[in-house]
Amino acid sequence: MTLENAAEAADLIHSKTELRPRIAIVLGSGLGAFADELEEAVSIPYEEIPHFVRSTVEGHAGRLVIGTCSGVPLVVQQGRFHFYEGYSMEQVMFPMRVFGRMGVDAVILTNAAGSLKAGMRPGDLMLIADHINMMGVNPLRGPNDERRGPRFPDMTQVYDRELQRLIDEEANGIAKERVEAGKDKTFKDFLHRGVYCALSGPTYETPAEIRLYRTLGADAVGMSTVPEAIAARHQGTRVAGISCITNFAAGMTDDIIHHDEVMEVGARVSEVFKELLRRVIKRI
Numbered sequence: 250m251t252l253e254n255a256a257e258a259a260d261l262i263h264s265k266t267e268l269r270p271r272i273a274i275v276l277g278s279g280l281g282a283f284a285d286e287l288e289e290a291v292s293i294p295y296e297e298i299p300h301f302v303r304s305t306v307e308g309h310a311g312r313l314v315i316g317t318c319s320g321v322p323l324v325v326q327q328g329r330f331h332f333y334e335g336y337s338m339e340q341v342m343f344p345m346r347v348f349g350r351m352g353v354d355a356v357i358l359t360n361a362a363g364s365l366k367a368g369m370r371p372g373d374l375m376l377i378a379d380h381i382n383m384m385g386v387n388p389l390r391g392p393n394d395e396r397r398g399p400r401f402p403d404m405t406q407v408y409d410r411e412l413q414r415l416i417d418e419e420a421n422g423i424a425k426e427r428v429e430a431g432k433d434k435t436f437k438d439f440l441h442r443g444v445y446c447a448l449s450g451p452t453y454e455t456p457a458e459i460r461l462y463r464t465l466g467a468d469a470v471g472m473s474t475v476p477e478a479i480a481a482r483h484q485g486t487r488v489a490g491i492s493c494i495t496n497f498a499a500g501m502t503d504d505i506i507h508h509d510e511v512m513e514v515g516a517r518v519s520e521v522f523k524e525l526l527r528r529v530i531k532r533i
């Protein structure tokens with residue numbers, strides 16, 4: 250996908266609204282509800298956007314919503330593209346390229362993920378501090394357009410420290426207020442920090458694989474986010490990542506893993522998750 254392709258998509262989006270967002274949010278499985286709350290919202294189905302592909306996964310709506318939240322203009326991807334759907338990495342990364350072209354300078358990537366830590370439970374959130382790319386391919390493989398970013402991008406700091414600090418502070422604030430309001434019995438720091446390991450999917454992992462990834466330093470596993478984070482980092486867009494822990498990874502309990510469960514937990518944490526996004530957006 251060329252810069253010109255991204256420009257065509259950005260032009261179409263800009264032709265539909267006067268808003269010029271500087272923040273993009275990608276909503277993962279079960280977390281799409283945030284987009285429904287935007288004000289002055291214009292939604293554009295992916296079919297209408299040049300070079301966008303379609304979202305084929307249940308729980309991913311397949312449209313871009315541009316609107317405001319607390320007065321801040323945002324562009325929100327309600328449904329993302331995954332490598333396991335058969336799309337090329339170029340197609341998976343394309344929305345980031347379009348956001349870059351639109352003038353977005355910070356992106357918040359969210360996802361559903363399985364936990365590899367006994368203390369990180371379904372319904373908890375994990376701030377992504379770093380990642381391990383186990384998708385079997387680097388999304389930037391292929392010709393590099395220097396106008397976009399360097400051939401050999403640095404990955405020591407993919408997830409922006411300042412954004413991490415903001416998210417952490419706001420999550421702590423929410424947790425405290427919930428205890429004070431009697432919604433939670435104990436002060437529980439529900440925002441963990443950890444390493445997200447991306448796999449190509451679409452199978453969930455075997456217990457042996459999960460033991461392997463834990464040895465490698467992974468705290469959570471999922472099938473997305475890393476290609477977008479790499480693309481954003483490559484082009485100089487600031488990145489934050491938040492995983493919604495929807496299940497314990499394979500073999501950590503006797504339970505089997507089912508997409509319905511992933512969706513259900515996503516919906517359950519939706520309120521807290523939306524509140525966190527609302528607060529963070531105001532401070533970026």
Ligand code: HPA
Binds near residue numbers: 361364454470498506
């Ligand atoms: N593995 C991979 N991807 C996931 C999981 C998991 O356990 N849960 C949600 N997305």
